[in-house]
Amino acid sequence: xxxxxxxxxxxxxxxxxxxxxxxxxxxIYVTPHxxxxxxxxxxxQVTIGNSGDLPExxxxxxxxxxxxxxxxxxxxxxxxxxxxxxxxSAAGWIRAFPRRVQLPPGDQQxxxxxATPPDDLPDGExxxxxxxxxxxxxISVATTDTAVRAGVALVIRLITSITYRKGEVTTGVTVxxxxxxxxxxxxxxxxxxxxxxxxxxxxTAHFELVNADQQTVGEWPTPLAxxxxxxxxxxxxxxxxxxxxxxxxxxxDSERPDLPxxxxxxxxxxxxxVLIEVP
Amino acid sequence: xxxRSTRIWKxxxxxxxxxxxxxxxxxxxxxxxxxxxxxxxxxxxxxLVALARQDLRFGTVLPGIPNHVAVYPxxxxxxxxxxxxxxxxxxxxxHTSVRLDFTLPTEMLSDDxxxxxxxxxxxxxxxxxxxxxxxxxxxxxxxxxxxxVLGQLWIVLGGTALPTQQQPGGIYRATIxxxxxxxxx
Numbered sequence: 001x002x003x004x005x006x007x008x009x010x011x012x013x014x015x016x017x018x019x020x021x022x023x024x025x026x027x028i029y030v031t032p033h034x035x036x037x038x039x040x041x042x043x044x045q046v047t048i049g050n051s052g053d054l055p056e057x058x059x060x061x062x063x064x065x066x067x068x069x070x071x072x073x074x075x076x077x078x079x080x081x082x083x084x085x086x087x088x089s090a091a092g093w094i095r096a097f098p099r100r101v102q103l104p105p106g107d108q109q110x111x112x113x114x115a116t117p118p119d120d121l122p123d124g125e126x127x128x129x130x131x132x133x134x135x136x137x138x139i140s141v142a143t144t145d146t147a148v149r150a151g152v153a154l155v156i157r158l159i160t161s162i163t164y165r166k167g168e169v170t171t172g173v174t175v176x177x178x179x180x181x182x183x184x185x186x187x188x189x190x191x192x193x194x195x196x197x198x199x200x201x202x203x204t205a206h207f208e209l210v211n212a213d214q215q216t217v218g219e220w221p222t223p224l225a226x227x228x229x230x231x232x233x234x235x236x237x238x239x240x241x242x243x244x245x246x247x248x249x250x251x252x253d254s255e256r257p258d259l260p261x262x263x264x265x266x267x268x269x270x271x272x273x274v275l276i277e278v279p
Numbered sequence: 280x281x282x283r284s285t286r287i288w289k290x291x292x293x294x295x296x297x298x299x300x301x302x303x304x305x306x307x308x309x310x311x312x313x314x315x316x317x318x319x320x321x322x323x324x325x326x327l328v329a330l331a332r333q334d335l336r337f338g339t340v341l342p343g344i345p346n347h348v349a350v351y352p353x354x355x356x357x358x359x360x361x362x363x364x365x366x367x368x369x370x371x372x373x374h375t376s377v378r379l380d381f382t383l384p385t386e387m388l389s390d391d392x393x394x395x396x397x398x399x400x401x402x403x404x405x406x407x408x409x410x411x412x413x414x415x416x417x418x419x420x421x422x423x424x425x426x427x428v429l430g431q432l433w434i435v436l437g438g439t440a441l442p443t444q445q446q447p448g449g450i451y452r453a454t455i456x457x458x459x460x461x462x463x464x
Contacts, residue, residue: 025334031326033371034464051328067462074423076378077460136331150337150346150387150396150440150451152365156329157458202464222425223376223463258325258372259464 026136027052028103028156035113035130036263037094039166042115046160048101048132049108056103058134060096060111062162064089065129066200066227073190073233077129077159090126090164093117103134115164123167125199127227132158161225163263165199171265172196173203173226173252175272180248182278187236187248194229201226202256202264207236208249209276217246223256246276325430328370329459335365335436340396340451343444350406350437365436369459373430376463379422381405381436382456389449396451397441404437423462 029049037044050056064087068078083089094115101109117126134156177192187209195201205224209217220236253269340346348363369377387396405418409427416422418436426432436455 026331027328029326029328029370033327033375033461047326049326051330074421075376075462076421077462134329148340148342148396148442148446148448148451150340150453152335152337152384152387153452153454154331154334154365155454155456156331157456158327158329159458159460160327161461161464163464200464221374223374225376225462225464256463258375263464 025052025054026056026134026154026156028056028058028132028134028158029108030130030132030158030160032260033158033160034259034263035160035162036260037113037115037162037164039115039117039121039164042117044113044162046111046113046130047108048103048111050103050105050134052136053105054136055105056134056136058101058103058132060099060101061131061133062091062094062096062128063131064091064127065159066127067225067230068228069230069232073231075230075232079129088124088126089128090115090117090162091128094128094162094164096130113162117164117166121166123169123198124165125169126164126166127200128162128164130160130162132160134158163200169199169265170197171199171201172267173201173270175250175252175270176229177231178248178250178272178274180274180276182238182241182246182276185237185239187238187241187276189234189236189248189250190231191234191250192229192231193226193252195226197265199265201252201267202259203252203254203267204256205234206249206251206253207234208251209236209238210247210249211242212245217241223258224252241278243278246278247273248276249273325372326370327375327459327461328368329457330368330370331365331457332368333364333366335438335455336363337438337440338363340440340442340446342442342446344442346440346442348437348439350404350435365434365455367434367436367457369426369432369434371426371430371461373426373428375426375430375461377424377426377432378460378462379407379432379434380458380460381418382458383418383438384453384455387440387451387453389447389451391449394447394449394451396446397443398453399439399441400437401439404439406435408433408435 064083065077065079097112179190205222207220250272254267256264383400402417405416407414409432
């Protein structure tokens with residue numbers, strides 16, 4: 001009997017383990033997860049699919065919203081039901097077709113986005129969120145007359161972004177305040193920042209912790225979107241730090257490999273730093 | 280890549296699977312994306328995917344006896360218990376910034392909506408894994424983070440069903456809503 005090599009054994013073990021894992025009971029995907037439109041094309045499309053083993057029904061809804069931070073510095077999507085003229089909302093004049101799709105297992109469907117903005121729309125950037133809600137089949141629960149049996153059904157919601165640009169759109173970012181506090185196994189950073197121009201800042205916050213010997217202790221790149229001024233809290237998992245002085249460096253740039261080409265407006269990098277003393 | 284601590288056995292009460300986090304992540308890093316990718320026919324560009332691999336299963340509940348589905352098999356145990364816990368996976372481009380919110384029911388309803396079965400989700404009923412260490416989180420609040428370098432994030436969800444002494448028999452159901460917000464744009 002031929003002997004399996006060590007890599008083959010691991011692959012075989014992995015496959016056996018996959019067989020032991022439960023099959024997909026619900027799975028929904030959307031691509032791209034950030035849509036950029038402009039006044040030249042006025043249309044775009046997204047693909048919604050079901051990679052699970054059961055049929056899904058998905059609804060598509062557009063609502064104005066943008067990333068914001070709460071009083072704890074935690075980011076969330078702030079939805080505004082009736083944005084009025086105070087906010088640059090595109091939710092009222094971008095439509096999705098269809099708005100309800102049936103997705104058999106393994107199937108996908110294209111959803112078209114069509115923009116019909118007002119004729120007098122000023123130059124600038126306009127936003128909305130796309131909310132995709134998927135409801136899978138009910139979880140079957142076996143029953144008897146006397147037993148108490150309990151099961152849960154699952155609804156998955158994916159929230160992605162749609163951006164519409166008209167005319168010249170520029171952006172930038174300014175750091176208003178940067179503080180950092182060491183804890184037992186992490187550094188807690190508060191970043192107050194605002195964007196410039198008439199477009200949202202989409203970039204990456206690169207945090208780098210450097211010790212007194214100029215050695216890098218850790219690096220933490222984090223995608224960042226700034227629509228309105230934020231005051232965001234980051235927890236950087238450093239592990240236990242030796243006593244001494246450290247510098248936390250921050251560089252904000254417009255690198256975003258996760259977003260479609262052409263979607264990110266170029267910005268000049270912005271840097272800042274803060275001294276940390278670990279007792 | 281090393282696969283360790285794999286223990287699959289049959290217990291007295293039926294199949295019992297306990298899979299260590301190391302194995303889970305090692306497999307997810309190698310085999311799962313290919314298998315699931317083939318299964319999902321995922322197009323390019325890389326999509327944002329939410330997968331429910333296993334629902335939270337309370338099974339048969341005895342009146343008056345709380346039924347706790349734990350995310351760890353034993354207190355202090357580092358391996359995750361996937362026997363009855365809910366198992367979810369989020370996939371997308373590397374380092375995608377996401378926020379996860381669970382909308383958790385406080386009770387289940389009988390099929391005829393005439394009876395309730397209380398539910399409870401505690402601060403220790405959630406675990407997120409994207410690297411080699413699980414990160415506990417309270418499923419009653421949000422989890423904010425980035426997908427790992429493999430573009431994956433696993434969520435394990437436990438909970439407790441709290442039947443009364445006089446809990447009528449029947450089927451009880453509730454709905455859990457998992458909201459995945461893409462925060463990076």
